[in-house]
C-alpha cells in the first residue's frame with residue numbers, strides 16, 4: 479500500500495485541552511479519505527496540524543515518507559499539500575481571478591500559473607464568467623468552488639478540505655463532490671472533513687470517525703455500516 483500521508487501518535491494541546499489524543503492515520507495515495515466527527519471532535523485541529531499551523535506535543539506526520547512535523551506551512555504547501563479552510567474563506571475584497579492567482583504564489587506553482595488558470599476556468603466555468611467580480615458577490619457554493627480552485631492553482635498532490643459541504647444546498651454539494659471525483663480521477667488525493675455520515679460513506683473510499691480528539695472507528699467506507707458509524711459518532715459503545 480502506498481500511503482501519501484502517515485500520521486502516528488499525534489497529540490495536540492490547546493492550552494490545557496488535549497485536542498488530539500494519539501491520532502494515527504494512513505492516507506493512501508489516490509484515494510478520497512474522509513474524517514467524520516461532531517463539533518469539537520478535533521477535525522480542524524488535525525488538518526491545521528498537518529499543514530504546520532499547530533505544533534504537536536507528540537507524534538509525527540509524514541508526507542511521501544518525509545517527516546513534515548516541524549516544517550513551516552509554506553514549505554509543507556510547496557511539497558504538494560493544499561488546504562481549503564473551514565467556512566470556504568476567500569479574499570472577499572479581491573476579484574475571483576486575484577483569489578486564484580493568490581493560490582499560485584509558491585515558486586513551483588508560479589511557473590505553471592497560466593496553464594493552471596486555464597485548467598481551473600475549464601473546470602469551473604462559473605469562475606471564468608465571474609473572474610473580474612469581487613469574491614464577496616459569490617454564493618456559498620461558488621465560494622467553496624473558488625476555494626477548491628485556489629487549491630488547484632498550487633498544483634497539489636493532496637487537497638485537504640475542511641467542512642467541504644457545511645451550509646450548502648444538496649444540489650451544490652452534489653456539484654462539489656462531482657468536482658472532487660473529477661480531480662481525484664486525475665490523481666489528486668483528498669482528505670475531507672465531512673459532518674454527514676451518509677455522504678462520507680457514499681463519496682469517500684475510506685472514512686475515519688473522530689470523537690473528542692480520538693479516532694474511534696475507521697475502515698473502507700464500503701465496509702462500514704451507517705448504524706455502526708452513527709453509534710461511534712454519537713459516542714455510543716465508543717469504549718466497548
Ligand SMILES: Nc1ncnc2c1ncn2[C@@H]1O[C@H](COP(=O)(O)OP(=O)(O)OP(=O)(O)O)[C@@H](O)[C@H]1O
Pocket residue numbers: 492493495497515516517518519520521522523524564
Ligand atoms: N485555538 C484554540 N484554542 C483553544 N481551544 C481550541 C482552539 N481551537 C480549537 N480548540 C478546541 O479544541 C477542540 C477541537 O476543536 P476543533 O476546531 O479542532 O474541532 P472540529 O472537529 O473542527 O469542530 P467543528 O466541527 O466545530 O469545526 C474543541 O474543544 C475546541 O473548542
Ligand SMILES: [Mg+2]
Pocket residue numbers: 521522523564640
Ligand atoms: Mg472544524
